[in-house]
Amino acid sequence: MGSELPLFPVQASTVAASVDHLVYYLLAVAIFFSVGIFLSIFYFAVRYRRRSEFEVPANVHGGMTLEIAWTVIPFGLTMIMFVWGASTFFRMSRPPDDAPQVYVIGKQWMWKMQHMEGQREINELHLPLGQAVKLTMTSEDVIHDFFVPAFRTKADVLPGRYTTTWFQPTKPGKYHLFCSQYCGTNHSQMIGWIYVMEPQDYQAWLSGGTGGSLASSGEKLFQDLACANCHHLNDQGRCPNLRNLYGSQVSLTDGTHVLFDEGYIRESILNPSAKIVAGYQPIMPTFQGLVTEENVLQLIEYIKTLTPKPGPQPAGAGKSAQSKKLSKQ
Amino acid sequence: MQEHADSIKTYTLVFVALLGLTAATTLVATIDLGPLNVVMALAIATVKMLLVALFFMHLRHSTILTKVVVGGGMLWLAILLVLSLSDFVTRGWLPVPGK
């Protein structure tokens, strides 16, 4: 970046280029119309300037053809913007199925990142080049927002629920991370750096970490909190067997279904009676206040390992294609 | 200027109907109709609202402009509810947390 004044930020993710392309189109339309308007005003103002105090020009009341033209043509142009923008947005919204996950917790005024392998970082995030990464994010207090200009990505981080964003870095380097939802006194210091590393450097960085993986911490918690007393990992327990559930549809007592995903696991830990699985009683106590957001993430990661990864076969698990019914006979 | 006076009989009939509908909605609520319970409750409330508006508030004698104003109010309430619900109802359609 340095001394010269750039007009466009670095493109460092797969999405960045497509956002910029859409911006070029928007710029072209904007420049065309604004220059057109400026020149017409300028020309008319000079050409038809008032030459005598008493002149009264003829009335011109309007023209239907013109009105229709300047209604329909801009509308067509904007519909291109809509479709193009929406398709880009959908790409940004759907992480690839196989993207590894990083958990992000925002709190006033810092970012806590947790890699699945167990590495934790504060206000920094190391990523391997070329690998799509999915972030699952929550906040411990107010609304924050995870914004990486070089990736053209941004998502609010809310208390009480998970939000997701993803990106696939395309260029090694060090990029700004900003909190872009106003969050209090030190909002402007809730910033950090994203490091995009060559894969081998990333591996080296990873192996420098300490402590067990998220899932193993979660397994330990699962035992410590006595979850396993009811949630037997066979079908004999008083509570649902958590094996092979992640990513499937679960039927509830009220006849509806819910996707067994991170959000549902989180809700079930903190507010267990909200959505009871069909065939079970609402006997689970809430763990609100007993576990931190980080503990919840560890438990989620452990519960996810109870569902084997689908492996190389297509039609990835985790999507509704694989719909299992769960109810106690 | 007394163009809107309905007879006392009309007002009394409307009043009795309103009381009857209150009893009806209370009773219907105790019967399990599944999702229809909500529909019934709102339908009866809407009928009561119409009775009050049309007769007690003289809406049926009012100018078209007044009717447009009332209709506009209802429409805007619907906009508020429907477009907000377009968010809350479709959350989770995309199997990505927070989308």
Add this chain to the structure above:
Amino acid sequence: MITAAAEERDYLHESYGIKSWLLTKDHKRIGLLYLHTITFFFFLGGIFATLIRVELLTPRGDLVTSDTYNKLFTLHGVMMIFFFMIPSIPASLGNFFLPIMIGAKDLAFPRINLLSWYLLLIGGCLAIYAMLAGGVDTGWTFYTPYSTSYSNGYVIATGLGIFIAGFSSILTGLNFIVTVHRMRAPGMTWFRLPLFVWSNYATALIQVLGTPVIAITMVLLVCERVLHIGIFDPARGGDPVLFQHLFWFYSHPAVYIMVLPGMGVISELISTFSRKPVFGYKFVAFSSVAIAVLGFLVWGHHMFVSGQSVYAALVFSFLSYFVAIPSAIKVFNWTATLYKGSISYATPMLYAFGFIGLFTIGGLTGLFVASLGVDVHVHDTYFVIAHFHYIMVGGTMMAYLGGLHYWWPKMTGRMYPEGFAKLSALTIFLGFNLTFFPQFILGYLGMPRRYHNYPDEFQVLHVMSTAGASVLAVGYLMPLIYFMWSLRYGKIAGPNPWGATGLEWQTSSPPPAHNFDETPIVTHDAYDYAALEAAKVG
């Protein structure tokens, strides 16, 4: 003050004393009361803006603390939006001219009109109390749960101030709607109404339909903060995104409350200073109403990255483009009005040119932020700030100043010094662009909003912006000086200094207490210069 030589007793001299102003029911006097009030709030908000810009000269926060900075931008937003922009044109110029333009003696409910002014004043006093007591630091958007559970600022006083000011706005809107429906002079049909009346009517619709929702939102916010009722609190199952829906249901249409009256002013100016009817009158008139209606369907475009569902985002993005069309129609029709006109370069017209240019840029950059893929990147950055300042300051503020210059002779009976006014218009135009154009680039580069400190590489653009702001400040001070000067030393204006057609120009300057000596009968379309000329000759 005008000398006692005035033959007829105009509204300024109909009665005397402070009481005759504070208890007046004359819409013209109430318009002037508003004019003074909002001028005060404008300069108050302007001081905050100046401090913000000075602070941002350097990347480190070295002038004020972060807390103070946060209060500055919050108070700038609150003052400018709720206490200046929303009442600005409708409550001052609209109040003064809407009844005259339709040939009425007053608004339908003069006492309610006075009450509205007092409500604005009370609301403003509460906001100023909050400011003096220690300020409020939530941003003008009051997002929960920060505003309800974490902020230490005076959220309650500010919230109540906005609640009360909201009722002022509702009552003004109600008054305008009833007045336009029921108080038009004989012959003043809907399609003979000046476009300023149409746009204020459309504005009034928004005020009446949207403002109650911000009122209940503020009630819930205050309840949540005082009583912790949990409506927006995730710990109890509440949803902070619901707050955003309720907030933007009003606050997006509020943008049109701010800009629609400005568009109405521009229609008047363009027509008067080209001596031609506005091209496509009906299209311009209906586009005001279309903006008012469609403006209610797009609020979710403020929430594309908020955790709203992607399908809702899709719907809101789609609908947002519909509201772009009527705005475009207006710009095209204004430009076409100039064609074969007799164009004068009087000061109000310079503001009108400025408006069209800046509003065009503001509107076109609106297409960027309505586009889902692009908004994800530019949301909550300086790009958005630049965009809405092009609409609010480049648009509404230009129109407001244009309108003020245009109607000043009518309101006071005096002309302002033309050369000085032209200089100020030019200064404002240049200063504005220098302030806000760099912010588009800043935003696209990724500079987030509401940042007290920022990375060094953004400094150059911030310095440009601050330089522009100082030019802009000078530009805004100039009218304050020469308008006051003109009250005593300005040329006597006469009833119709611009040779315009509207009913307000058919009565004396300043107008008599009941606007017209006898109720006018309207026989021509608005802006019918040819007919006026024919009548003069005949």
Add this chain to the structure above:
Amino acid sequence: MDSHTETLALREQFETPAQQKEASTLGMWIFLVTEVMFFGGLFLAYTIYRKEFAGAFAVASNTLDVVIGAVNTAVLLCSSYTMVLAVRAAQMGSRRALIVFLILTMVFGGVFLGVKAYEWNQKFEEHHVPGPSFHLDKTTEQGPAQLFFSLYFTMTGLHALHMVVGMGIMLTLLLHAYAGRYTPEYYTPVDVGGLYWHFVDIIWIFLFPLLYLIGRHYH
């Protein structure tokens, strides 16, 4: 001051009494639309949370006394009935009937508010008021149950506030009626005040099923 003749009370900005009446009526209807939007925000919050926490809302709703709610609804309908008769009396120029019906309207309104106060008081005693001491039996979802009561108190509270304002309007009308200000030619304030009163009634017509009746069919 407005120059009005004693009987017609035509304000100076209007040309004719008909214009004045139309303007006042239209003004009140528009004001009622703003009230619809005001309560609309609450109805939105209610809809969303009821959808999200149907179970907790039903349990919480069942703790309200449905008999009291229904009787109070009937009381309010009575007040609307007497109100419309008051307007009719004004139209007919019957000052005595007008005064009687206005008093009756106020009595019914007062009874409604009294019952409401009794209900609120009960909630305090049962610890059903959102806050640290909140507790509701038969559900583990204490948070959402509190949300129900938050909405209950906000909605019924704002409704009661509107009732109080309505009582003030009734009192003013009563005083003016007593002074003989209203005639068959000029009774717009009674008419417009009636519109307000009926509107407040309509709000309650919706609040009653939404708050009291949502869980009655499951036990």
